[in-house]
Amino acid sequence: MVQEQLDYHIREVTLEDLQYTDSVVKIVNEAYQTGDSWTKARDTFDFDVPRTNAEEINGLIKENVSNKKTHILIYVFDTTHKEESVIGTLLANYPNDKGESEFTLLSVAPQYQSKGIGGQLMHCMFNRIKRMGATTVVLDLLDNRIDLVAWYKKLGFIEIGKKEFNWRGNTIAGVSSLLMKKDI
Ligand SMILES: CC(C)(COP(=O)(O)OP(=O)(O)OC[C@H]1O[C@@H](n2cnc3c(N)ncnc32)[C@H](O)[C@@H]1OP(=O)(O)O)[C@@H](O)C(=O)NCCC(=O)NCCS
Numbered sequence: 001m002v003q004e005q006l007d008y009h010i011r012e013v014t015l016e017d018l019q020y021t022d023s024v025v026k027i028v029n030e031a032y033q034t035g036d037s038w039t040k041a042r043d044t045f046d047f048d049v050p051r052t053n054a055e056e057i058n059g060l061i062k063e064n065v066s067n068k069k070t071h072i073l074i075y076v077f078d079t080t081h082k083e084e085s086v087i088g089t090l091l092a093n094y095p096n097d098k099g100e101s102e103f104t105l106l107s108v109a110p111q112y113q114s115k116g117i118g119g120q121l122m123h124c125m126f127n128r129i130k131r132m133g134a135t136t137v138v139l140d141l142l143d144n145r146i147d148l149v150a151w152y153k154k155l156g157f158i159e160i161g162k163k164e165f166n167w168r169g170n171t172i173a174g175v176s177s178l179l180m181k182k183d184i
Helices: 015-033 054-064 117-131 146-154
Strands: 008-012 071-078 085-093 100-108 136-142 158-164 176-183
Touching: 008 117, 015 054, 015 071, 015 085, 015 100, 054 071, 071 117, 085 117, 100 117, 117 136, 136 146, 146 176
Parallel strands: 100 136
Antiparallel strands: 008 071, 071 085, 085 100, 136 176, 158 176
């Protein structure tokens, strides 16, 4: 069987991308929730809580193109066929006065994972925020997400501490947030 070559393109969102919001919500929630992701959280979190919704995504797109911009929202598009589709997302905040930039909403649609796309998306984000003055990228994640922690370490992140895990008021007994950073 001949495998079709995958072409993809990574760029910051524009207002035109409001048309993709429904599929973006699906991709993010599937990547975070279904357990189809190879980096899935194991056993400990109620992933029936959707990670995002259309209102949040539309708000982020509109803010992304406004003068009050505080973040960049980046999409990955599958451009193999004439009709392009969104297959990945990442949201990075503008750096604070210490040059630190946080990111969130990192997702690659489960059927597109393990092809190097997530790594490319991260490198694209590093380049963008560096140009905006960032010197360090920081994140926190569940300390029991062993696969994901190893993935971030491969990208050059190091562990810098732990704090109590609390996502929208949800805490989990015995699980903490692991803080990681990478100098860029
Ligand atoms: C985290 C995520 C974005 C990674 O995206 P991805 O496109 O699958 O990642 P990549 O293909 O770029 O990763 C490549 C590396 O990861 C590792 N990897 C990829 N697939 C793997 C698998 N199935 N098992 C183990 N390691 C794997 C390999 O080490 C590979 O490195 P190599 O090129 O040196 O072999 C994606 O899994 C995802 O959307 N997860 C769910 C949402 C989430 O948890 N987001 C982060 C919240 S903090």
